[in-house]
Amino acid sequence: MHLKAHRYFAMVAATGSFAATARHFQVPASSVSRFIAALEKELGQQLLYRNTRAVSLTDAGERYFLQVREVLELLDAANEDAAGKGSDIRGLVKLNAPVALGRLHLAHLVERLHAQYPELIVELMLSDLYIDPVLEGVDITIRVGHLENSALIGRKICDQRYVLCASAAYLAKHGAPHTPQELRAHSCLVYKGQAGMQRWHFRRQPDHQLEVIDVQGPLRSNNAEALVEAALGGMGIVLFPTWLFSEAYFGEGHLVQLLPEWTGSIEPVTSQIHLISPENRLRSKKVRAVSQFLLDAIGSPPYWDDITVQASRH
Missing domain, CATH: 3.40.190.290 (D-Maltodextrin-Binding Protein; domain 2)
Structure with missing residues (x-):
């Protein structure tokens, strides 16, 4: 199978758009469609639902995307190391956070993140449901509350005040x-x-x-x-x-x-706020870089605790 087909498929899966994928790789949209159709034919599985409004993954496509994405990440990391470009941070990182925390804090932190890493694409998903980051393909999850034992790697951001x-x-x-x-x-x-x-x-x-x-x-x-x-x-x-x-x-x-x-x-x-990631995602330099950026930007104690200084004056 052609590596281009896998890269095109992964980008379409991430963006939901053939046109956006074509712009990213600077190729005609017809080339993207042709490569992915050949990939589906070789696999004997339909990976994408296509209609005039949007593109979405089939069940088989979702499973395949999770596996292909990890392989591509490892390949890109190896290529960067070999080329001496280990400091380059680019590509897609998926973040998940509770709705209020994401709206009040992560949205503006992502703006600063983009200024530091302009070639990075961030997909910010806000939900108050406890998702499974492995099944959902999420790189970094901000979780409020007690961290249960799991296969996830957690770093405490702070105790909640x-x-x-x-x-x-x-x-x-x-x-x-x-x-x-x-x-x-x-x-x-x-x-x-x-x-x-x-x-x-x-x-x-x-x-x-x-x-x-x-x-x-x-x-x-x-x-x-x-x-x-x-x-x-x-x-x-x-x-x-x-x-x-x-x-x-x-x-x-x-x-x-x-x-x-x-x-x-x-x-x-006392309850905490943690930053968690699947163990395999932490092999990615961009995931480690984004995780460290968030920890540094929030600080210890977190910058939002400064309101208690204001509150004590009244």
């Missing part, structure tokens, strides 16, 4: 709680996901007993950003990780931190 807060308007009307127990008498805006209603956990000191509070209020949602907007509007109190808040919310006095001497969370133990 939570902020309990409400708008100045809400506090002017209802007053501020002085202890976690007093939250039961307040309007709390609570996240309700697949695991049910969140419970809020507080500790005064690391060695102190944990206080678990079942809070109630006028609004519950499976969308954290909607709850933050409701808090900004004076509807109640929220408890969320620092990365969900804009620094301007506290710096300009829109939100006020509550119970700053307490450590709050939604679980009994």
